[in-house]
Amino acid sequence: MTPCPTRQLPRPAYDHERLRAAGARVVAVEAAAVAALGERIDERFAQACELLLDCRGRVVVTGMGKSGHIAGKIAATLASTGTPAFFVHPGEAGHGDLGMITGQDVVLALSHSGDSAEILTILPMLKRLGIPLVAMSGNPLSPLARQADVSLDTRIDEEACPLGLAPTSSTTVALVLGDALAVALLEARGFSREDFAFSHPSGSLGRRLLIRVRDIMHAGDGIPAVRELAPIREAVLEMTAKQLGMTAVVDEQGKLRGIFTDGDLRRQLEHGIDIHATPIQAVMTRDCATVGPERLAAETVRIMQARRISALLVVNEEHDLIGALNMHDLLRAGVV
Structure with missing residues (x-):
């Protein structure tokens, strides 16, 4: 044809x-x-x-x-x-x-x-x-x-x-x-902007306005934590196992007392500290930054950027440790 x-x-x-x-x-x-x-x-x-x-x-x-x-x-x-x-x-x-x-x-x-x-x-x-x-x-x-x-x-x-x-x-x-x-x-x-976000959960605005800390935090056994009297070595092992670049320090009742990070470890090693004998409470950072589980993940990003930190601990109203997250979690969630 x-x-x-x-x-x-x-x-x-x-x-x-x-x-x-x-x-x-x-x-x-x-x-x-x-x-x-x-x-x-x-x-x-x-x-x-x-x-x-x-x-x-x-x-x-x-x-x-x-x-x-x-x-x-x-x-x-x-x-x-x-x-x-x-x-x-x-x-x-x-x-x-x-x-x-x-x-x-x-x-x-x-x-x-x-x-x-x-x-x-x-x-x-x-x-x-x-x-x-x-x-x-x-x-x-x-x-x-x-x-x-x-x-x-x-x-x-x-x-x-x-x-x-x-x-x-x-x-x-x-x-x-x-x-x-x-x-x-x-x-x-x-x-409202929040109403708009519910119609656009896959968009960047939806992620910023809908995703909360509780949605992306590590909870339960995924939280890196050691007791106050634990040696630094135990904290290092916990940080290695949980791979968040830090560990929480808690008391016998699970209340948050401080945080110990990769940066803290490097600084202590430069001073020649004995990681086997020194308890973590002697070198941890007290009064560390925390957030509540209902805080918007986008707000958490601003907190971390303002404080120049890469990880945060999550506590409830009674200051019990209930979660942990770092900047990589926020990146994976598309908030950053």
């Missing part, structure tokens, strides 16, 4: 000045479109926010083509900022995925023209279920806009595409309006 020939466009000569000018023009056109959108953040915007805030289910975001790509991003932004949301492809909705939408949901539909056939096809079913509809359309008189409970105006004067065909300014305006909705809802809900 003879392959279908592909049209080969001539390779243009590269003119850097023209390329820069084209890029700058696109930015200017889209910036103007966004600026004009700002003047249309009106009472209808507030009404749309109320519908979304009152939603007892989820916000179902839908759109076709390039609007669908924007709709997917808006759904993701809403979901990560405290408004449960997901994207449904309007074409698939007409073939079974409409069952994903319940009577407790709110639908946010995007269509620049306002007459996307795939979206209009499912509107009667949404109306029958009594599902509120928020539209984002560039045509306030379109079928989608007229059937919506609240219609948000995303019209533009021109696309940045010089042919006036490729969605550029229109998709940018829709994306910005979606961000505006998400942030307005975030503020209305009192959504």
